[in-house]
Amino acid sequence: MKILRVILGDQLSHDIATLDDCDRTRDIVLMMEVADETTYVRHHKQKIALILSAMRHFAAELVAGGYQVDYVRLDDAANSGSFTGEVTRAVARHRPDRIVLTNPSEYRVLTMAQGWAKTCALPVELREDNRFFCSQARFARWADGRKTFRMEFFYREMRRESEMLMDGAKPAGGDWNFDSENRKRLPTGKRLPKRHRFAPDALTAEVLELVATRFADHFGDLDNFGWPVTRKDALTALTHFISECLPSFGDYQDAMKSGAPFMYHALLSPALNIGLLTARELCDAAIAAWKSGHAPLNAVEGFVRQILGWREFVRGIYWYRMPDYAATNALAAQRDLPSFYWSGETEMNCLAQAVADTRANAYAHHIQRLMVTGNFALLAGIAPAQVEDWYLAVYADAYEWVELPNTHGMALFADGGLLAPKPYAASGAYIDRMSDYCAGCHYDPKIKLGPGACPFNPLYWHFLIENRATLVGNPRMALPYRSLAAMAPDRVAQITAEATAILDGLAN
Ligand code: FAD
Ligand code: DLZ
Ligand code: SF4
Numbered sequence: 001m002k003i004l005r006v007i008l009g010d011q012l013s014h015d016i017a018t019l020d021d022c023d024r025t026r027d028i029v030l031m032m033e034v035a036d037e038t039t040y041v042r043h044h045k046q047k048i049a050l051i052l053s054a055m056r057h058f059a060a061e062l063v064a065g066g067y068q069v070d071y072v073r074l075d076d077a078a079n080s081g082s083f084t085g086e087v088t089r090a091v092a093r094h095r096p097d098r099i100v101l102t103n104p105s106e107y108r109v110l111t112m113a114q115g116w117a118k119t120c121a122l123p124v125e126l127r128e129d130n131r132f133f134c135s136q137a138r139f140a141r142w143a144d145g146r147k148t149f150r151m152e153f154f155y156r157e158m159r160r161e162s163e164m165l166m167d168g169a170k171p172a173g174g175d176w177n178f179d180s181e182n183r184k185r186l187p188t189g190k191r192l193p194k195r196h197r198f199a200p201d202a203l204t205a206e207v208l209e210l211v212a213t214r215f216a217d218h219f220g221d222l223d224n225f226g227w228p229v230t231r232k233d234a235l236t237a238l239t240h241f242i243s244e245c246l247p248s249f250g251d252y253q254d255a256m257k258s259g260a261p262f263m264y265h266a267l268l269s270p271a272l273n274i275g276l277l278t279a280r281e282l283c284d285a286a287i288a289a290w291k292s293g294h295a296p297l298n299a300v301e302g303f304v305r306q307i308l309g310w311r312e313f314v315r316g317i318y319w320y321r322m323p324d325y326a327a328t329n330a331l332a333a334q335r336d337l338p339s340f341y342w343s344g345e346t347e348m349n350c351l352a353q354a355v356a357d358t359r360a361n362a363y364a365h366h367i368q369r370l371m372v373t374g375n376f377a378l379l380a381g382i383a384p385a386q387v388e389d390w391y392l393a394v395y396a397d398a399y400e401w402v403e404l405p406n407t408h409g410m411a412l413f414a415d416g417g418l419l420a421p422k423p424y425a426a427s428g429a430y431i432d433r434m435s436d437y438c439a440g441c442h443y444d445p446k447i448k449l450g451p452g453a454c455p456f457n458p459l460y461w462h463f464l465i466e467n468r469a470t471l472v473g474n475p476r477m478a479l480p481y482r483s484l485a486a487m488a489p490d491r492v493a494q495i496t497a498e499a500t501a502i503l504d505g506l507a508n
Helices: 035-039 045-064 083-094 107-114 116-120 136-143 151-162 202-214 231-249 269-273 279-291 297-321 349-361 366-380 384-394 400-411 428-434 456-466 475-485 489-506
Strands: 003-006 028-032 068-072 098-102 124-127
Touching (some): 003 083, 028 045, 028 083, 083 107, 231 279, 231 297, 279 297, 428 456
């Protein structure tokens, strides 16, 4: 029986379930570069370059390993431009008896793949993606019957099951979570490690040229492209992170600094999400660094929690709740995304820095995503779908399964609190505390209202006022609502007037 084995652009793992039981002399591995996937949102140029280059490198490795690979390039004259079109053409070329692939990571693509049995008149076997700690069925067992989902409880179960950072039945170091130690501001003058970037080889250079020409009008610069595009380079990036950055990862996890987009973060999500690394090997490497005394427990637990906890948790929610999840809009947010999310042209320095970093690197770290661009979109009531399209387009690591819950649930509270206990809403004081952005800003975070006031300040209180009916009963919001209740009516009126002026100004 001849099998057509389809490998998608984020399934570049040699032990992917699709290749289990592959007969290398008989079966065909199909990989497709297709226009629809490069433009369903207008991805950052570096994201397209990363995926196409990594796909081409992976295909070459498969060929070297004796697989028969049918690789459709974006510029092939007969390329139909869609996954379904290319699978149909490949079936006509190879006449397989059936099609095998691993479950696509995005609902949109899963729906397409489920249609192939009919379009191709062949059986299609969809296999479980074995690259995660928690299967969809396992998550459903955890989630069934719960009204709200809290990462912390899910994470504890994952710790027990994986036996990571466990001391028998107890968590290593006596606590499940060392986050309270992970909120330090970066001390002035502290030197950050130089980050490992990978110079493009001939294959990547060819892709960069293709992207520069064909996607010239997409957001983002290509000049800084240095992402790992092979497993070998991704392993080098992992080793570099563990040796140079992990020891300080925890302490400065939430810190932000002008001109320092990477801080001590891993920069591994682009490689991890396309399958060049596994979640398990990231966690194992960090735990080994703790056991050898190289990295402290607060850093290692913090890092493991992001992967074993948050990453698995958001994926679980995505598959448990899609497609309805994307349609919720608990705060009825309707405003358009301001144009400075693309241009970076704003006098708010924190936002200008976050957009500039994003344009230069297709990367911004978690706190920039959550507490700068995400926080502003939340406070300003930007329509979730528009914000989600932006996040999906601009980051090299963005795939809907991980982007959507982070944006929709964590940053925008559009799911009404399913994922996060309360909105991550903050005034200028938070950004001032965690960054040096405010020192170089046109505005002053200490001025609450009136000339020179940081726009996050009136917007924060206005957000509470606008969403009072939905949020006032949330016990985690009791403190800010008590402060609001104690506010003089003329101050509330001034907040409303100033916030309305800012929001009206966004349209221009
Ligand atoms: P580090 O900060 O060094 O963390 C280590 C690893 O932990 C990451 O590589 C990542 O795999 C994992 N991780 C950390 N936080 C999360 C999280 N909240 N959810 C899932 N995994 C996590 N991450 C994506 O991979 N793709 C996205 O499209 C994406 N969109 C986001 C959108 C918003 C609004 C927010 C607030 C967060 C988003 N994240 C997304 C989560 C997080 O910001 C990125 O995973 C992280 O910035 C990746 O950079 P890093 O590898 O340097 O991570
Ligand atoms: C994001 C992306 C891009 C830009 N291009 C391709 C491509 O040409 N071929 C491919 O197989 N995948 C691509 N992807 C990833 C897909 O859009 C999608 O995220 C994955 O198939 C997961 O469902
Ligand atoms: Fe951002 Fe306000 Fe600080 Fe300016 S003052 S950088 S707008 S938080």
